[in-house]
Structure formats: C-alpha cells, structure tokens
Amino acid sequence: MDGTGGMTRGAGLPWAGGEYELLRNQVRRFVEKEIKPHADSWEEDGFIPRSVLRRMGELGFLGIQYPTEYGGAGMDAVASTVFAEELGRSTYGGVAIATLVHTDMASVHVFNEGTKAQRARWMPGIISGEVITAVAITEADAGSDVKAIRTRARRDGQDYVLNGEKLYITNGVYADLYCVAAKTDPAAGSHGISMFLVEKGTPGLKIARALDKHGWRCSDTAELVFEDCRIPAENMLGVEGQGFYSIMGNFQNERLVLAAMAIGAAQAAIDMTLAWVRTRRAFGGVLWDMQAIRERLAMLATKVEAGRQFLYATAWRMAAGEDCIREVSMVKAFCGELANEVMYTCVQFHGAMGFMRESPIERMARDARVLSIGGGATEVMLDVVASIS
Incomplete structure (x- = not known):
C-alpha cells in the first residue's frame, strides 16, 4: 500500500518497465506540475482550457497508439492503459475523461474507419491537440x-x-x-x-x-x-x-481505458486515506492503530492490485492482437465496481471531512460513481461475459 501503483514490484512482467515506465513517469510529472495545481478552478469553470490539451499534444500524449506519420508515438494498448491509469490517479476524473474521450473513444473512429484523405486532414490536428473530438x-x-x-x-x-x-x-x-x-x-x-x-x-x-x-x-x-x-x-x-460494427469494435479500447482510469483513481484514494488515518487522532491514538481499519484498507489494496494485474494482462493481449471481448468486459465491470467500493470506504474513514467539498475524497467519490455506468454499465458487461462463457 505504498502508492507505487504496483508496477515497480512487477518489473519482471512484460507490461512493466522499459518504455511503459518512462511514459508513466512522464505523465505523472505532467499531472503533478500542470494538472493538480489548477484543476480545482477547472472544476468551478466546468471546462478544461484548450492550452492544457495542446500541451498534452506537444508531449505526445494525444497520439500514443497512432502512427508516427501523423505525429503519433506508435505505441500500443498497454501504453494507453498506463496513460489512462495515471490520469485516473490525478484524482480529477473530469480531466481524465475529457482527455480519454478524445484519445481513445472518439478519434479512434477517424483513424480506424477514415479514408486516407480523412486521416491526412484530421489526424495531425487531433494528435497535436488543435482539433478536439x-x-x-x-x-x-x-x-x-x-x-x-x-x-x-x-x-x-x-x-x-x-x-x-x-x-x-x-x-x-x-x-x-x-x-x-x-x-x-x-x-x-x-x-x-x-x-x-x-x-x-x-x-x-x-x-x-x-x-x-x-x-x-x-x-x-x-x-x-x-x-x-x-x-x-x-x-x-x-x-x-457498417457503423454498428465500428462502434462495437471501438468499445473494447474505450472500456479498457475506463478500467485503467478506475484503477488509478482507486489507488490514489487508498494512498490519500492511508495518509489521513496515519495522522488522524482518535481514542488516544491514530486511526491506523485500529485493526479493523488496517485490515479493510489492506483488503482494498489487494483488490486494486488484483484488478491492476488483470487489467494489464488484458491490455497486453489486446496489444498482441487477441480477441479479448470477454476479458475486457470482465475488467471493465470489476474495476468500475471496485472504484466505487474503494471510494465508499475511503469517505467513511475520512469521517465528517470525507463529506466536505474541501476534501478531495468527496470529489473523487462523486467522480467514481459513473465508472460503473459509462462505457457499458456493469450489468451489460456481465451479460456479455455470460453470453461468451
């Protein structure tokens, strides 16, 4: 439960280390420097400045899976999962979803189904952040x-x-x-x-x-x-x-990054709550001294790590070109529900402060609720799993 996101400890896994860890560190630095200090005001305004998305474009974040001929990075589904997890870990779900809709839910239609002329016209601007989709x-x-x-x-x-x-x-x-x-x-x-x-x-x-x-x-x-x-x-x-089949195909990428976003948010909530219970004094000690609290947080951390490994294993298979509809549906359902379970407990352990708008965990709990709805409700995902099993 140290907040490393589990990836360092899993450095021997094929989806950890190397270029993926370099990307993770780059996104994490961007989040700390250019999102967290300003996002509260964006929450009040109800939108994200276009300059932020253009900056993401300059850093190569908006074209992770797109070919270099259009200005993309030419990476794979694992890299997009890393990006989505770190955006989720920012604690600002609105920033994460606005970005991921552009990168992994909307612009994919242009690239996957677009003609050569349509790609040439739109993809460079999409990847640079000049054209938002x-x-x-x-x-x-x-x-x-x-x-x-x-x-x-x-x-x-x-x-x-x-x-x-x-x-x-x-x-x-x-x-x-x-x-x-x-x-x-x-x-x-x-x-x-x-x-x-x-x-x-x-x-x-x-x-x-x-x-x-x-x-x-x-x-x-x-x-x-x-x-x-x-x-x-x-x-x-x-x-x-043939649009229906394009939509269904693109749903897999969408659901994968939503699951990654959920895991990132859940990890951030656990980290935040650990810091709180280790300093919040009650009954002559701190909350961390209470066995029930330690054990519940440990179980949540275990579930998040299990979800993370399932998530990356699925992303790895997608990157290899495998048909993963069943696994993507599983991971979307599991991670969306898990994020809500984590937030509920973390708000509880923050006590009254968890119910205050000044507390980040209050915002995170609101943001997490839709993760079991958007991109395919949990019930729909489980029905997909049942129909394939």
Whole structure:
C-alpha cells in the first residue's frame, strides 16, 4: 500500500518497465506540475482550457497508439492503459475523461474507419491537440443499446442530411469534430447504422445545452441537436451500414481505458486515506492503530492490485492482437465496481471531512460513481461475459 501503483514490484512482467515506465513517469510529472495545481478552478469553470490539451499534444500524449506519420508515438494498448491509469490517479476524473474521450473513444473512429484523405486532414490536428473530438452515439433511449438510436441520415444527392438528438456527449460543447452515429436504413437494424464526421459550426448542428453533472465537473457534457444538418457524402466514416460494427469494435479500447482510469483513481484514494488515518487522532491514538481499519484498507489494496494485474494482462493481449471481448468486459465491470467500493470506504474513514467539498475524497467519490455506468454499465458487461462463457 505504498502508492507505487504496483508496477515497480512487477518489473519482471512484460507490461512493466522499459518504455511503459518512462511514459508513466512522464505523465505523472505532467499531472503533478500542470494538472493538480489548477484543476480545482477547472472544476468551478466546468471546462478544461484548450492550452492544457495542446500541451498534452506537444508531449505526445494525444497520439500514443497512432502512427508516427501523423505525429503519433506508435505505441500500443498497454501504453494507453498506463496513460489512462495515471490520469485516473490525478484524482480529477473530469480531466481524465475529457482527455480519454478524445484519445481513445472518439478519434479512434477517424483513424480506424477514415479514408486516407480523412486521416491526412484530421489526424495531425487531433494528435497535436488543435482539433478536439467527441463521439455522438448515445441518445435519451439508446445508451449501451446502440441499435435503438433514432438519429437519421438521409442521402440527398452528394450530401447526407442528419436529423435527431444526442445526449450525454462528453466534449460536446467544446469539440471541433464530432463522430456521429445515425441510421441510414432504419429498417435494417444493426446493418443500417453509419458513422459520419460533422464539424463544429456546420449549419443544422446545435449545442442545445451543457449538462450539469453529479461528478466529472470539469469535463463538458452536452445535448446535441441535428436539424436538417447537411454534410458532404465524403464525410461518411467507413462503409454505409457498417457503423454498428465500428462502434462495437471501438468499445473494447474505450472500456479498457475506463478500467485503467478506475484503477488509478482507486489507488490514489487508498494512498490519500492511508495518509489521513496515519495522522488522524482518535481514542488516544491514530486511526491506523485500529485493526479493523488496517485490515479493510489492506483488503482494498489487494483488490486494486488484483484488478491492476488483470487489467494489464488484458491490455497486453489486446496489444498482441487477441480477441479479448470477454476479458475486457470482465475488467471493465470489476474495476468500475471496485472504484466505487474503494471510494465508499475511503469517505467513511475520512469521517465528517470525507463529506466536505474541501476534501478531495468527496470529489473523487462523486467522480467514481459513473465508472460503473459509462462505457457499458456493469450489468451489460456481465451479460456479455455470460453470453461468451
């Protein structure tokens, strides 16, 4: 429970040490110097300055898995997991999710499904932080059930015309480029969904409202409305009718980094609580002297370490090109639930201070709640596991 994140002790493992540890140390320094001193004000403002994302771009953080030809680092899923864990460990879930949506949930559609021309146009700016992305799939009646989306895209000559609404879109207010899911053939079920690129400022695209959230306060989240939003046919991503399969494929990367973010946040909460109970005086001693508290924290630390090793083993397999849908679903469910278990106990051990807004653990507990919901609710993940087992 020393806060090292377990990676030094696991230095003999293939996903520890080397370039991964160099990346971890670089991200950790960035977090300490350029996120933690300022993020409280970002929480109040409800957004993260664009200069912060551009700085991440300068350091190579926004293109970890993308090829060097576009300015990326050419690394793998393990490196993205390291990045996500360290952002989670920052204790600011809003910063982490705004960044990870851009790097691992939205821009992946441009790279994976984009034409050579689309990649050439957008990927350099995405990797530098000049172009911020969002993915617009979720609707009021369609979250994990992607097939239920109602947004339509109708072909009209050399254009498509989009009509519909999207909800809970992270980076929805400040994004420059949206990857939008819409039905091009409403009668074809999952075979009738396509993906499109829509630029901010396109006539017919409206940001209906910024949403007021329980946690992740410094990440902007929006409701989007498309009213006869006309875009060139060349803005389609991939093949018409194949968008559902693109979304499902990209979910694996999304769920992996969300699990990593959860592990990072859980580790930070344990470290913070250890420091608190070792100094908080009660009943003639400190809280750490109480066996029940020591043992509960030790068990939580054990679960976090188990989750971390499962997480990195899965990332290693993904990097090797293996099909890991079952394992990714497991690790997303386990880590999302574990983060909430950790936060609940850590708030408890902080006592009344854990309920105060001035305490970081209070914010972290709010931020963690959505980790068992977003990117695939725990119940959905477990149903995936059950269907494959």
